[in-house]
Amino acid sequence: MVNSAAPVTAEPLAPAAVFDWLDQAADLRAAAGLTRTLRSRPAEDPVLDLAGNDYLGLVRHPAVTRAAADAALRWGGGATGSRLVTGTTALHTELERELADFCGAEAALVFSSGYAANLAALTALTDPDTLIVSDAYNHASLIDGCRLSRSQVHRAPHDDPAAVAEVLAARTQPRALVVSDSVFSVDGNAARVGELSAAARAHGAALLIDDAHGLGVLGPGGSGAVAAAGLAGAPDTVATVTLSKSLGSQGGAVVGPRRVIRHLTETARTFIFDTGLAPAAAGAALAALRLLRAEPERAERAREVARLLSAQLTAAGLRASTPDAAVVSVRAPGPEAAVAWAADCRTAGLAVGCFRPPSVPDGISRLRLTARGDLTDAQIAHAVDVIRRTAPLG
Numbered sequence: 001m002v003n004s005a006a007p008v009t010a011e012p013l014a015p016a017a018v019f020d021w022l023d024q025a026a027d028l029r030a031a032a033g034l035t036r037t038l039r040s041r042p043a044e045d046p047v048l049d050l051a052g053n054d055y056l057g058l059v060r061h062p063a064v065t066r067a068a069a070d071a072a073l074r075w076g077g078g079a080t081g082s083r084l085v086t087g088t089t090a091l092h093t094e095l096e097r098e099l100a101d102f103c104g105a106e107a108a109l110v111f112s113s114g115y116a117a118n119l120a121a122l123t124a125l126t127d128p129d130t131l132i133v134s135d136a137y138n139h140a141s142l143i144d145g146c147r148l149s150r151s152q153v154h155r156a157p158h159d160d161p162a163a164v165a166e167v168l169a170a171r172t173q174p175r176a177l178v179v180s181d182s183v184f185s186v187d188g189n190a191a192r193v194g195e196l197s198a199a200a201r202a203h204g205a206a207l208l209i210d211d212a213h214g215l216g217v218l219g220p221g222g223s224g225a226v227a228a229a230g231l232a233g234a235p236d237t238v239a240t241v242t243l244s245k246s247l248g249s250q251g252g253a254v255v256g257p258r259r260v261i262r263h264l265t266e267t268a269r270t271f272i273f274d275t276g277l278a279p280a281a282a283g284a285a286l287a288a289l290r291l292l293r294a295e296p297e298r299a300e301r302a303r304e305v306a307r308l309l310s311a312q313l314t315a316a317g318l319r320a321s322t323p324d325a326a327v328v329s330v331r332a333p334g335p336e337a338a339v340a341w342a343a344d345c346r347t348a349g350l351a352v353g354c355f356r357p358p359s360v361p362d363g364i365s366r367l368r369l370t371a372r373g374d375l376t377d378a379q380i381a382h383a384v385d386v387i388r389r390t391a392p393l394g
């Protein structure tokens, strides 16, 4: 970090030494047990996957993969340009219409990722006259959106609608936006969306819910946490979603009132200056959405798998979270133990997520399990057995 108070002598440095500081940073991460590495996944992986976010098991559903292939054959490998230039195909338009309809909202706007959708909502719906009240455990993309906004940001205590109301009541800014994940991605607990809405409404604020982990799992037929809270179509409520979890594809969307969507279309930088979502991804998401609408029991099964996983892990003596949606976490004694535990699970044929600081806001390292709705009871029992057998002491 450069200290702007102290003059810096810009001595010449050998080009090969310019990035030396990165090696020191990597050493520090290694010493803290925070090294991260990439592993390429084989197409035919024999490992049982509880690490991805394919909550409904749709990513390889024949209707989804066929729709992706058909879209690529028909429209090409990429969108060719930004949405406002050449990057909007009929598939994007249909997907937006059907997503909005499914969520009970007036309109939707598709982005190239959920991350981009969150940056768009937070930057376009705020200004220097807006106070953002953001849950302390919100996803990194919401935090980055807050940072990019030119608003004052208040980091509210986790899951505390009363604290949110207090901050809103004391604000000096004319506008306010309350922002929260619907389901917190690490522990899988749900926000009290109805109470957040009541707090926002009592103080003239808008509500933004990141429903990345709620769409396809919560609400009637999986229509999401906003619908579950009775807020579908509410004029003061906006949701962001990802197409990359329950919908087995890639991309994101903002769903909400028509005038919000129009404003984002005309002003959101991550919409305007980004190439449109690839047609194959739009086609796959649309096919998955249609499957979910035809078979709404998929959402209930994902929730049931989560309950079964949690109950069986707890019965095995492990500290599993009580799931509100389709994420179950299991506490590990520390970051190194969590990494070793996840590796031992993999060796035993089970892929699980491993979350540790700085990805966990409370400093607790965990395994994270995706309660896929397509898991059989035998697969659930097998997963629990592997996790129990490989559990670290402590």
Ligand SMILES: Cc1ncc(COP(=O)(O)O)c(C=O)c1O
Pocket (backbone or CB within 6 Å): 113, 114, 115, 116, 118, 139, 141, 181, 185, 210, 212, 213, 242, 243, 244, 250, 251, 252
């Ligand atoms: C809560 C939450 N919001 C947003 C995102 C970002 O979505 P995407 O992966 O589509 O960029 C994720 C995904 O990782 C997430 O977990």
